[in-house]
Every structure is written in structure tokens, then in C-alpha cells.
Amino acid sequence: MENKQTVSEPGRSARFTQVYTREYPRVHAFARRRTGDPGVAEDITAEVFRIAWEHEVRGGETTPGWLFVTARNVLGNHYRSHARLTELHGRIGAELGRAPASAETSAVLEALDRLPDRHREVLLLSYWDGLAAAEIGGLLDCGTSAVWVRLHRARKAFREIYTSSRESV
Incomplete structure (x- = not known):
């Protein structure tokens, strides 16, 4: 033993x-x-x-x-x-x-709230938490290249939501 x-x-x-x-x-x-x-x-x-x-x-x-x-x-x-x-x-x-x-929220927080969870999470991990792609990959159980793809898609989704909400104001 x-x-x-x-x-x-x-x-x-x-x-x-x-x-x-x-x-x-x-x-x-x-x-x-x-x-x-x-x-x-x-x-x-x-x-x-x-x-x-x-x-x-x-x-x-x-x-x-x-x-x-x-x-x-x-x-x-x-x-x-x-x-x-x-x-x-x-x-x-x-x-x-x-x-x-x-409470009132800012346009950025509203756009983040409207994002699907998968996009919001990768953006928060990268920008707010300052995690590297390898660390995000470990957290999300995916490879570094998948993290970069997810970040690209999340940024695009955020941009679309943010600009459409700003245009309707």
C-alpha cells in the first residue's frame, strides 16, 4: 500500500x-x-x-x-x-x-447582458480578467486556437448588439 x-x-x-x-x-x-x-x-x-x-x-x-x-x-x-x-x-x-x-446600466453592460452566455464568458475572461488564451482554453476546456475563434465571434456579436442599440437611441 x-x-x-x-x-x-x-x-x-x-x-x-x-x-x-x-x-x-x-x-x-x-x-x-x-x-x-x-x-x-x-x-x-x-x-x-x-x-x-x-x-x-x-x-x-x-x-x-x-x-x-x-x-x-x-x-x-x-x-x-x-x-x-x-x-x-x-x-x-x-x-x-x-x-x-x-438600476441604470451603461450601454456596454446592456450589450454584454444581451450576448449569449458563450460570448459573454469569453469576453469577460479575456478583457476583464486578463486571462491569456491558453488559460481561457484550460477554463473552457478547449484549445488556444478555439479560444481565438470564440473571441473573434464574441467581438463581432458584441459589436452588432452595441451598434444596433446605439443607433436606436
Whole structure:
């Protein structure tokens, strides 16, 4: 039987500390751009690194791509929880006779909202998160050339939506 490494192994702890120190700012920025709330982004980032530590303890390797996939999954859980809470607040507001508040958004955000998820995601990963094509490919489980094709298509779709919305104003 193979000897399993223990949690207190200095090599694993040092390796995880290096990954944490190097990748924490990027994962936090990824979460903050998607939530718009520094506190929520901090909670999401902490959860990502908690999961990463458990992954390391089980003998897995924590790579930047793995961290971003995990962050995307944790954000998905956050969005679902937020949507349920927003729906609940809307129902409560309707029962009390209050209309839910709506915020104004910029033309760029409106165009991003109107994009299909596949286009919005690749644009956000590239422009807002500053990920390289290889990193995006790892996150989206595709090759670098496929990322460039997706970016080209996403830019074209964004341009069409953005210009058509600006012309109708």
C-alpha cells in the first residue's frame, strides 16, 4: 500500500502557499468583477481557496486553471442563491405593494447582458480578467486556437448588439 502524504507535509504546505500568494489577487479580481461587491468577492475567494486546500490534501494539484474553474463553480452557486433571494424579495415587495428597484446600466453592460452566455464568458475572461488564451482554453476546456475563434465571434456579436442599440437611441 502506498504511503499517503499527511496534511502537515512541509512541501505541500509551501506549494499551496506559493499558489495562494501568486493567484489570490487574480481569483479575487475575477470574483469581484462578477459580483461587484468586495465583501462577497472576498467570501467567494476564501471558499475557492478552502476547496483548493482540500484538493491539495487529497493529493490533487492546484493549478491556476483549476482555481478559475472552481471560482466559476462557486460563483454559479452564488448566482443561484442570489437569484432565489432576489425572487423572494420581489415576491415580498409585491405582497407589500412595492415595486422592485432597478438600476441604470451603461450601454456596454446592456450589450454584454444581451450576448449569449458563450460570448459573454469569453469576453469577460479575456478583457476583464486578463486571462491569456491558453488559460481561457484550460477554463473552457478547449484549445488556444478555439479560444481565438470564440473571441473573434464574441467581438463581432458584441459589436452588432452595441451598434444596433446605439443607433436606436
